[in-house]
Amino acid sequence: EPEVTQTPSHQVTQMGQEVILRCVPISNHLYFYWYRQILGQKVEFLVSFYNNEISEKSEIFDDQFSVERPDGSNFTLKIRSTKLEDSAMYFCASSQSGQPQHFGDGTRLSIL
Amino acid sequence: LAKTTQPISMDSYEGQEVNITCSHNNIATNDYITWYQQFPSQGPRFIIQGYKTKVTNEVASLFIPADRKSSTLSLPRVSLSDTAVYYCLVGVGPEAAGNKLTFGGGTRVLVKP
Numbered sequence: 001e002p003e004v005t006q007t008p009s010h011q012v013t014q015m016g017q018e019v020i021l022r023c024v025p026i027s028n029h030l031y032f033y034w035y036r037q038i039l040g041q042k043v044e045f046l047v048s049f050y051n052n053e054i055s056e057k058s059e060i061f062d063d064q065f066s067v068e069r070p071d072g073s074n075f076t077l078k079i080r081s082t083k084l085e086d087s088a089m090y091f092c093a094s095s096q097s098g099q100p101q102h103f104g105d106g107t108r109l110s111i112l
Numbered sequence: 113l114a115k116t117t118q119p120i121s122m123d124s125y126e127g128q129e130v131n132i133t134c135s136h137n138n139i140a141t142n143d144y145i146t147w148y149q150q151f152p153s154q155g156p157r158f159i160i161q162g163y164k165t166k167v168t169n170e171v172a173s174l175f176i177p178a179d180r181k182s183s184t185l186s187l188p189r190v191s192l193s194d195t196a197v198y199y200c201l202v203g204v205g206p207e208a209a210g211n212k213l214t215f216g217g218g219t220r221v222l223v224k225p
Contacts, residue, residue: 100158103157
């Protein structure tokens, strides 16, 4: 069964540094998403992306965050200047149309 | 967005049937009910979706009464590997493209030997 893959599985970064989280969505999917889950908390929506532009973003997705689909297969989340509170699991998801969304196994981001 | 309420946790034993009920009193006419499962250190995984009555797949059954104000996810004959958090989500259906998912706290199911 096709999967959403995310790399790296764990990223450790100094506060203030830029970080790029990478995702390869399922190949025939058209809609892409990023979610995050702070340890012990709910899964929170960050952003959705379709047709090379952001469809919707949450309040969390401020100017420090950006997304890109650079080459037709990868989907990236960039955090420009990381803060301690950015430490979380970041999940990428994709869908062909609406539901269901297929999630990757996440990147654990640790900000020191 | 319809709010959902589900138990925080449930314990069960291998081979038993587990039923998780979710309340969604403010469900809208166009809303579907969707359940996801999340294992530790993994992303959520779609289990089942329904609009009314009963839906069954190879993993679970979803029972939705006529008033649609609640739903019950039924996991038959659970095994240790079914230990996970189960999320009930209410919102857009399969044809609504690109809409975000809103997760609640979920129900933590622990299956004991």
